[in-house]
Amino acid sequence: MNSNAKGATAETQIAAAAVKLGVPVLKPLTEHGRYDLVFEIGSQLLRVQCKWATLDTTGSVVVVRISGSYCTPNGYVKSTYAAHEIDLIAAYCDALNQCYLLPISLVAGRSCIHLRRTAPRNAQRACINLASQFEFAGAVAQLEERLLGMQEARGSSPLSSTPSVPTRHEVGANAFRNLFGYYMERAAGGEEVFVRRRGRPYVRLLPAEGAATTGPP
Numbered sequence: 001m002n003s004n005a006k007g008a009t010a011e012t013q014i015a016a017a018a019v020k021l022g023v024p025v026l027k028p029l030t031e032h033g034r035y036d037l038v039f040e041i042g043s044q045l046l047r048v049q050c051k052w053a054t055l056d057t058t059g060s061v062v063v064v065r066i067s068g069s070y071c072t073p074n075g076y077v078k079s080t081y082a083a084h085e086i087d088l089i090a091a092y093c094d095a096l097n098q099c100y101l102l103p104i105s106l107v108a109g110r111s112c113i114h115l116r117r118t119a120p121r122n123a124q125r126a127c128i129n130l131a132s133q134f135e136f137a138g139a140v141a142q143l144e145e146r147l148l149g150m151q152e153a154r155g156s157s158p159l160s161s162t163p164s165v166p167t168r169h170e171v172g173a174n175a176f177r178n179l180f181g182y183y184m185e186r187a188a189g190g191e192e193v194f195v196r197r198r199g200r201p202y203v204r205l206l207p208a209e210g211a212a213t214t215g216p217p
Contacts, residue, residue, distance in 0.1 A: 006052040006094075007050070007052060009052070009092070009094065010050045010051060010052045010053075010090075010091070010092040011036050011037065011050040013092040013097075013099060014037065014048070014050050014090040014091075014092055014099050014136075015027075015037060017099045017136050017137075018037075018039055018136075018140070021136075021137060021140050021172075022172030022173065023039050023040065023041060023140060023172075024039070024040040025037055025038070025039060025040075026038040026039075026040070026045070032071060034047070034049065034068075034081065034085040034086055035047035035048055035049050035085070035086045035087075036048060036049055036050040037050060037090070039088070041140065041143055041144050041147055042143075042144045042146075042147030042148045043147075044147050046087040046088055047085070047086045047087045047088070048086065048087070048088045048089075048090050049068070049081060049086045049088070049089050049090070050090050050091075050092070051064055051065065051066065051089060051090070051091040051092075052065075052091070052092060052094070053065075053091040053092060053093040053100065053115075054093065054095065055093065055095045055096070056114075059117075060116065060117050060118055061114050061115065061116055061117065062091075062093050062096070062098075062100065062114070062115040062116075062117065062131050063112065063114055063115075064089070064091040064100070064102070064112065064113050064114075064115065065111065065112050066080060066081065066089060066107050066110055066111055066112060066113060067079065067080050067111035067112070068080075068081070080108070080109050080110060080111055081104065081107065081108060081109075082104075082108050082109065083104045083105070083108055086104055087103075087104055088101055088102065088103060088104060088143075089101075089102040089104070089107050090102075090136070098135065098136075099135075099136035100115060100131065100134040100135060100136060100139070101134055101136050101139035101140060101143070102134055102139075103143075106129070113129060114129065115129050115130065115131035115134060116128060116129065116130055116131060117130075117131045117132075141171075144171070148170070170193075170194045170195075170196060171183060171193060171194070171195055171196070172195075172196055172197075173195055173196065173197040173198075173202060176193075176195045176203075183205065184205070187205040187206060187207050188207050188208070189207070190207055191207075192204060192205070192206055193205040
């Protein structure tokens with residue numbers, strides 16, 4: 001598969017992954033811009049550059065080459081990306097049939113980033129990017145949360161260990177369906193999750209009595 005086919009495949013797979021989550025996807029009319037797609041998340045339009053990712057020879061690291069090239073009167077110029085050009089890097093790994101979503105704050109100025117599929121044996125955490133933290137569905141959910149002004153996902157901290165603060169989170173029906181377990185945990189932690197279908201209120205998910213203090217079994 002040549003580079004053009006890889007780029008087209010990556011872009012198509014990434015767009016499909018976003019649509020499955022209920023994220024509106026827009027595409028520029030002109031080519032050779034600094035971004036390939038635009039996602040509408042949390043009422044904001046975010047510029048997305050799509051990349052083809054590969055596995056290293058051990059199969060334990062997803063390699064995303066970020067640097068791109070563009071045409072100038074003097075020929076093609078290789079460059080990295082900056083925050084004033086794009087908002088997100090989305091990568092598709094054909095070997096895993098998996099999409100990843102990376103914020104520009106993580107990749108600005110870099111030519112390549114490695115996403116580990118397993119934690120290092122020496123328990124090192126500094127300078128380590130775990131692939132699971134950037135898998136597409138979860139990354140979109142956390143991004144939507146931040147853009148809506150909600151508190152960030154609690155990560156590995158149990159929901160029951162966080163003081164309950166009444167919050168309201170709105171989500172589209174498709175994203176709710178695909179991330180049902182995630183939003184169920186949020187509701188158990190004391191939040192109200194409002195599900196919208198075709199832009200209209202559809203379902204409200206509330207914690208069961210005692211769920212916010214006892215947590216999941």
